[in-house]
Amino acid sequence: MATYRKPVSIINEAGWCGGCGHGVVQRLITECLEELGLQDKAVCVVDIACSYWSLDALDYDAIAGPHGRCAAVATGIKKVRPDSTVYVHAGDGSSYVIGLSETCYTAIRDIPITMIVVNNGIFGMTGGQMNLATTLIGDKTVSSKEGRDADTMGHPVDMLNIIKNLDVEFAARGALYDAKHIDETKRYIKRGFENQMNKKGFSIIEVLSPCPTNWKMTPIQAMEKIKNENEKMFPVGIYTDRGGETV
């Protein structure tokens, strides 16, 4: 019979809002590291936004990147410490908007890190502004109060469709709206860490995650929105996998 217990790597509480997906992502990361025996050489790179909570929550050496620069920071660490397991836990504003260049060039250089991007379609920490890459057309935010309008704000973009063409090791998207998808997301994250353990290239795992506070919904409604709306724009699955299947 399976048993489930909080990973021992998690040593402090994080200040995420009720129903936020970051906590699940943090759990999946730490479970994967512990299951692979990598917890004793993990280096955590967080962004100065909601993922920042993970800096103190984990029993890992950790560093906060300047906003958007996590992939570059991780590059510096991994080059100096190739035997450490270096991962990024950052948001979609960091990874796809202000830090698009850093994310893409880290992918192009095929730096063997594991990058986990939380796609919650919004700038959470700063109070819920529109995310140019991931806020859906029509979604209301504090900086798109009447709903995102493609004529003035452009369309959201599926970054994994871009990154998969940069010849990376692994790119996949998971979701957190039910246990089945959480399990699938965990398999992707684990693959990302296995790739790093096996000295392969750049792995990126994006996770469709709720931000009930800034979406102004209950956590259950937020999960429904991911399932019914966000996943349509951002399909889950493996986008590229040098070592195996591609969907």
Place this chain on the structure above:
Amino acid sequence: MNTDYVLMKGNEAIAEGALRAGCRFYAGYPITPQSEILEYMSLNMGKRGGTFIQGENEISSMSMIWGAAAAGARCMSSSSGPGYDLKQEGISYLSSYNLPAVIVYAMRYGLGDGEITAGQDSYWEAVRGGGHGDSRQIVLAPASVNECASLTYEAFDIAEKYRNVVIILSDGAVSQMIEKCNLPEPKEHDIDEFDWVISGKPLGTKKNKVTNLDRTIGYEASDKYVLDKYKTMFENEQRWEEFETDDAELVLVAYGISSRVCKTAVRQARKNGIKLGLLRPVTVWPFPRKAFEKMPESVKGYVTVEMSLSTQMGEDVLLAVKHSKPLYSYLTTYHIPTADGIVDYCNSVIAGDVEPREVI
């Protein structure tokens, strides 16, 4: 002491000085007049077992430095003008956790794109510009190719001694000139030497959280640590060179390329009976105030010789002498000053034809 002299460009000497100091991580972006540093690193860093990365921009390069420095490597980046503007985000971050790193600023002249030729009008940016927040960087200003190597070599030790960013403030002339150079002995750096590094450590052992130091040890402890450190750096690291100052009536104050011309000007003036001297700051932060305290009674005023429009270093001279002596400035902006020009200007000062410089 290694006595083998080699002929090198200033930029190459900076790069080789860094490599010999055990610098094993370089990230940067091309910009004139410092690109030879990046080019030299691209060829030689791998041979020394280090990492060279040509960044997608300066901001990203500095973020790589932030990661590499936190991981314990001796690391360096370099830039100029508009590129250096972008480095300031990274300098602020390095300062926030008190990480050592060496950043080279080869000054070019002008605002915006400016000119790719030598300038000294980014003094304020190098000396005062550590990005947002309270921070100080030790700024070393080489005036020869030999110093490009020796000061860069030493900069890594200073950076680690204080856990602080050290800037090598060169200019388009010093960086581009070719001279004989005495290279220092190569050495290696242990990335596990310091206990503040991130490396990936077993569960249950002490971990480092690389972010603002005040978040790690508390605001008060952090404020005290930082302020004490800046005071100690200010007290201990003032460096300068004096030339013919013992009986000087007028003292030129100049660094980098301008200081070289000033030496010629002093010799020329003294042949004509004008008692000119030179005070060359080697550190422009901390500015060598102690040197001014020791100046002889004979000194009637100071003349800064700067390739800037706004008497940038003059401000620091006035602070150093507490406005007790008049300040004059021979400013050449985009031209390297000439010895004749400096001597003529000093003659005018002595004749009373020049008003002291107002610093605005």
Place this chain on the structure above:
Amino acid sequence: MAKASANTELCKGCRLCVDACPKQAIIPLETVNKKGYEIISIDQGKCIGCGICYKMCPDYVFTVE
């Protein structure tokens, strides 16, 4: 058989577990914890130890063993 237990001091009252439990074994309460969040209780009679609550919970409230 494994059963879920809850450290409700960690709970932030999101109710994702209540919605996800296939056996409706998690009961939302109006009782608040020290943080001020409304917590839950587990009906051990209904719990089948499937772990879905553990997986959904962002705040590591549940242990299943």
